[in-house]
Amino acid sequence: MNKIIKWMETHFIPVAAKIGNQRHLVAIRDSFIAIMPITMVGSVAVLLNVFFRDLPTAAKWTGFVENMHWLININGIVWWASFAIISLAFIVSFGYHLAKDYDVNPIAGALVALSSYIVFIPQTASFEAEINGVKELVSNWGLINVDYTGSAALFTALIVGFISTMIYIKLMQAKVTIKLPDSVPPAVSKAFAAIIPSVVAIYASSVVAYLLDTYAQMPLNDIIAKYIQVPLMGLSQGVFSVILLSFLVQLFWFFGIHGHNVLAPIMDGIYLPATTANAEHYLKYGAEGIKDLPYIWTRGSFDAFGQMGGSGITIGLIIAIFIFSKREDSKAVAKLAAPMGMFNINEPITFGLPIVLNPVYAIPWLIVPPISVAIAYILTTLGVIRPVIAAVPWVLPPGLYAFLATGGDWIALVVSLALVALSVVLYTPFVILANNMEDKEI
Known part of the structure; x- marks a missing residue:
């Protein structure tokens, strides 16, 4: 493992750093970030129509929907803007x-x-x-x-x-x-x-x-x-592309490079238009449009099912440490990281444990998100869970993010939490392995 890490530091990191700092790619990334207010306000319109039009319509609350018609129309105007x-x-x-x-x-x-x-x-x-x-x-x-x-x-x-x-x-x-x-x-x-x-x-x-x-x-x-x-x-939209991108994000992060920033031109440039296309389709056709959304996988799908608690689904690692770790240093870091981990901020655990360049946690760090997105992708293609139709704030807790991003799909919420539970299972053997290295640096 040490030889692999050393080779990657010599040959991979310099190339990755150049890509991450390439001025044109940085401009693309920053441009997508800058229009987030526009993306968010459109997503708010989608979510409001979910709760004031589609869910009540499904429950046959026709009177409520008629009384909320003014708000539904306003949401249409917001879409226009x-x-x-x-x-x-x-x-x-x-x-x-x-x-x-x-x-x-x-x-x-x-x-x-x-x-x-x-x-x-x-x-x-x-x-x-x-x-x-x-x-x-x-x-x-x-x-x-x-x-x-x-x-x-x-x-x-x-x-x-x-x-x-x-x-x-x-x-x-x-x-x-x-x-x-x-x-x-x-x-x-x-x-x-x-x-x-x-x-x-x-x-x-x-x-x-x-x-x-x-x-x-x-x-x-x-x-x-x-x-x-x-x-x-x-x-x-292929499962291979989804898994590969999820893996590459983790690989960059393992070496301390912000994987999302490096891959933003791809993830935002291709998958963000898929999010907005789904949102536009949903606003136009309502609940009936769920059956034939243009895209299965969008930018928010990665966050909903492969980044709960932050990159690497580290909320699962924190839970595993609380249950199985015997290392006081790991427990101390987990206690500090847990409150922020609930809102998908995981730098404390990533750099505090650390996970960066840590051979003990390299395997679960690299495979947990790809496995999770593969499962979510299959369930989405089978129609078990809805595709993501709205961009929602990335700081929403696991489960709630998936629920809102899919327009109120309870099954998506359950799947997201189930994937967190799976991450706990996958991280646990390596937490136990770290216990056996108590007197060594990990």
């Missing part, structure tokens, strides 16, 4: 963080990214309308379809945002700007400096949009969705 425009929120955030990382005007970077993306949205829409009692196909200009601003367009927003903002950044760095006298106020000077790079970036996007509209006769988002996003999302 959150999930319906989440791609626009992301691209503003992405342009800002990317430009800020390169130390150029971040506000201009955000606006360039947004404007460059808008040019790729179709300007006309066709729909069926009833005119003088006759249904006709009507085409109108100046309409923006939410299919191009919601979660389905996140991947396109990422690509367009990156390319357009980088054009702006490189021109700014090359000083292809309008230089004003020093006597001009800084705000005015910054705005003028960004004019030429912004014009070039937006015109470049507009030319590409024109060529696609003229020759491909298909919007960029549709092209990317058909040939890139759909295949990637399909791969992400």
